[in-house]
Amino acid sequence: xxxxxxxxxxxxxxxxxxxxxxxxxxxxxxxxxxxxxxxxxxxxxxxxxxxxxxxxxxxxxxxxxxxxxxxxxxxxxxxxxxxxxxxxxxxxxxxxxxxxxxxxxxxxxxxxxxxxxxxxxxxxxxxxxxxxxxxxxxxxxxxxxxxxxxxxxxxxxxxxxxxxxxxxxxxxxxxxxxxxxxxxxxxxxxxxxxxxxxxxxxxxxxxxxxxxxxxxxxxxxxxxxxxxxxxxxxxxxxxxxxxxxxxxxxxxxxxxxxxxxxxxxxxxxxxxxxxxxxxxxxxxxxxxxxxxxxxxxxxxxxxxxxxxxxxxxxxxxxxxxxxxxxxxxxxxxxxxxxxxxxxxxxxxxxxxxxxxxxxxxxxxxxxxxxxxxxxxxxxxxxxxxxxxxxxxxxxxxxxxxxxxxxxxxxxxx
Numbered sequence: 001x002x003x004x005x006x007x008x009x010x011x012x013x014x015x016x017x018x019x020x021x022x023x024x025x026x027x028x029x030x031x032x033x034x035x036x037x038x039x040x041x042x043x044x045x046x047x048x049x050x051x052x053x054x055x056x057x058x059x060x061x062x063x064x065x066x067x068x069x070x071x072x073x074x075x076x077x078x079x080x081x082x083x084x085x086x087x088x089x090x091x092x093x094x095x096x097x098x099x100x101x102x103x104x105x106x107x108x109x110x111x112x113x114x115x116x117x118x119x120x121x122x123x124x125x126x127x128x129x130x131x132x133x134x135x136x137x138x139x140x141x142x143x144x145x146x147x148x149x150x151x152x153x154x155x156x157x158x159x160x161x162x163x164x165x166x167x168x169x170x171x172x173x174x175x176x177x178x179x180x181x182x183x184x185x186x187x188x189x190x191x192x193x194x195x196x197x198x199x200x201x202x203x204x205x206x207x208x209x210x211x212x213x214x215x216x217x218x219x220x221x222x223x224x225x226x227x228x229x230x231x232x233x234x235x236x237x238x239x240x241x242x243x244x245x246x247x248x249x250x251x252x253x254x255x256x257x258x259x260x261x262x263x264x265x266x267x268x269x270x271x272x273x274x275x276x277x278x279x280x281x282x283x284x285x286x287x288x289x290x291x292x293x294x295x296x297x298x299x300x301x302x303x304x305x306x307x308x309x310x311x312x313x314x315x316x317x318x319x320x321x322x323x324x325x326x327x328x329x330x331x332x333x334x335x336x337x338x339x340x341x342x343x344x345x346x347x348x349x350x351x352x353x354x355x356x357x358x359x360x361x362x363x364x365x366x367x368x369x370x371x372x373x374x375x376x377x378x379x380x381x382x383x384x385x386x387x388x389x390x391x392x393x394x395x396x397x398x399x400x401x402x403x404x405x406x407x408x409x410x411x412x413x
Contacts, residue, residue, distance in 0.1 A: 001025055002339030005128060005138040007116055008145030010037065011094070012306030012323030014101035016142050018057035019331040021105065025339070028136060029105070030114035030128070032145070037098060042170050043205045043220030044097060045317040046090045047397040053324025054097075056331070058104040066092030067204045067212050074192040074387035075271035079185065082387040087396070089190060091203045093172075093220070096210055097320065116150040119302065126301045139339040141302045142330060144323065147292060148247055149308035155299040161290035164313060164366055166226045167236060169262055171284035172205065172218040173277045182273040187219055192390055195269040199224045199315075199369045201394065202277065219277055222314060223266075224289070224369060233288060251285035259284055289313050289366070293359045298348040300341050303330060310355035312362030315369070317395025322358055326351055354402050361407035365394060368412075 002025050006017045009031025021027045031037075044066075051061045072085045102110070115131040119141065126141040143151035147161055175187060186202075193200040202221035206212045227233045238244045239253040262284065266275040278284065292311035297304045306323040330347045337343040368389070401407045 002140065002334070003138040004028075004334075004339060005030065005126065005136055005141045007128070007141060007143045007151050008149075008306070008308065009033070009110060009112070010144070010146065010306075011097055011101060011320050012144035012308075012327065013142075014098070014105060015053055015057050015324050016144060016305065016327035016330055017109070018059075018101060018104050019053075019327050020142075020334065021109070022056075022058055023331055023335055025334075027109060028138070029110050030116065030130065030136065031110065031112050032115040032150075034113045042094060042172055042222075043203060044092050044094055044320050045203075045395045046092055047318075047321045047399070049397075049399055050321040050324055053321070053328055054100065056328055057101055057324075059100045064210065064212070066090045066096065067206060067217060069188060069190050069203060071188075072190045072192070072391045073186070074194060074391060075186065075273060077193075077195070077269060077271060079181075079271045079273055081185075083391065084189075085388070085391045087190070087391075089203075091190070091205050091220070093205045094320075096206060099210075116145065116154075119151055119154045121301050139301065140334070140344065143302060143304050143308045144306040145308050147290060147307045147311050149304065151302065152304055152308050155302055156294070156296060156304075159292065159294050161292050161311065163229050163233070164289040164291055164363075165229070165370070166224050166366070167233065167286050167288050168314065169223040169225065169278075169284055169286050170221065171278075171281040172220045173281040174207065175204070175217045175219065176215055177280045178219070179276060182276050186271075186273040190395075191273075192387065192394070193271045193274050194369075194386055194390060197226060197370055198269075199390070200270055200274050202274070221274065221277055221281075223262075223270075223274075223278075224315075224366075225262075226370070227288075236286060237288070248287060249285075251283060254285055258286075291359055291363060293356060294352075296348075297352055297355070298341075298344040301344070303344045303347060305330065310359050312358040313366045314362075315365035315394050316358060316362040316398070318358050318362075318398065322355070325354075353405075357402055357405065357407040358398075361398060361401075364408045364412050368393075 006013045006029045017029045074082045118129045120127045128136040190203040200223045205220045207216040237249045266278045297309045305326040333343040333346040
């Protein structure tokens with residue numbers, strides 16, 4: 001049995017902590033926030049690999065995981081269908097997965113208020129000092145502490161998030177609030193709307209208390225919109241009191257002026273179904289879209305995983321599944337090679353190029369979206385071709401493409 005530290009108590013950290021604990025290791029998880037993290041994030045597209053990772057983490061996977069859909073649809077600005085596609089998927093939420101994983105991990109091992117200050121290592125151990133003065137030693141440190149990783153800042157400060165040029169408005173709207181028209185034409189589908197140079201997508205997820213009964217569910221949306229880095233983004237990340245949040249504005253701090261403007265534009269350019277959803281969403285929030293691409297993810301007895309290692313834009317729909325895959329691979333090599341740098345190097349050999357492919361795939365999907373941005377009206381045939389491409393490539397299971405090294409289509413290179 002080895003002593004292992006995990007930095008980051010979100011989904012990736014909980015995956016690897018649970019799996020390693022079930023292998024018999026002495027696992028301690030360090031999370032910087034105090035109190036519940038519930039409510040973070042929004043919808044998540046599940047894949048077979050995600051279900052496998054959940055089972056490895058001790059979670060029972062059944063029909064309560066999420067809401068099933070069988071079709072995708074793209075709506076034009078008039079609300080009419082531009083095309084449909086059969087694609088059965090199960091859609092869940094960040095909160096659902098967080099609760100499932102958190103309940104599987106002993107609370108006494110989940111330490112909160114632990115912001116990593118310094119990380120050092122010697123031949124036999126890793127030493128972590130937290131901002132509260134507490135010290136933690138272990139044979140390995142697995143860092144899954146997010147896009148602004150404190151551990152990565154220590155071992156690889158040159159790896160920085162790069163702004164992609166656009167933001168995403170996000171939120172969930174209660175099914176019970178919506179008109180019959182929107183329920184009939186959109187709610188039970190994974191939907192898209194494609195204004196010039198932008199993209200709206202959405203799908204149903206469980207409602208409050210993980211309620212998946214008709215009438216009790218919610219519709220999760222993501223609306224990608226361009227925003228210049230030094231003007232629009234700065235304004236969007238500033239609250240009504242003038243406080244600027246350069247690394248991301250808290251959901252309830254988003255200015256009402258920006259929300260009002262977003263809803264006005266929605267009425268002008270989105271399908272009326274989506275405009276209604278945005279109008280009736282109580283607390284829409286926004287996130288800036290970034291890329292994080294690492295050339296190295298293992299540093300002696302320290303490994304980066306999840307968003308600490310790679311961040312692919314959300315179009316790819318792989319962030320949580322990728323973290324689950326990485327957790328399984330880390331645990332597999334520790335089981336074979338022990339809690340050693342050799343085990344982490346084997347993890348890197350298996351996952352470094354995969355992570356880079358996921359980022360490249362997400363960049364390709366983002367570039368495709370942005371390229372559809374001419375100001376003139378697009379003809380109907382082109383709109384339908386775009387719809388078919390977006391429906392076929394966004395948030396799908398790309399595990400086979402990753403295994404073949406073909407995450408990005410050859411024509412896009």
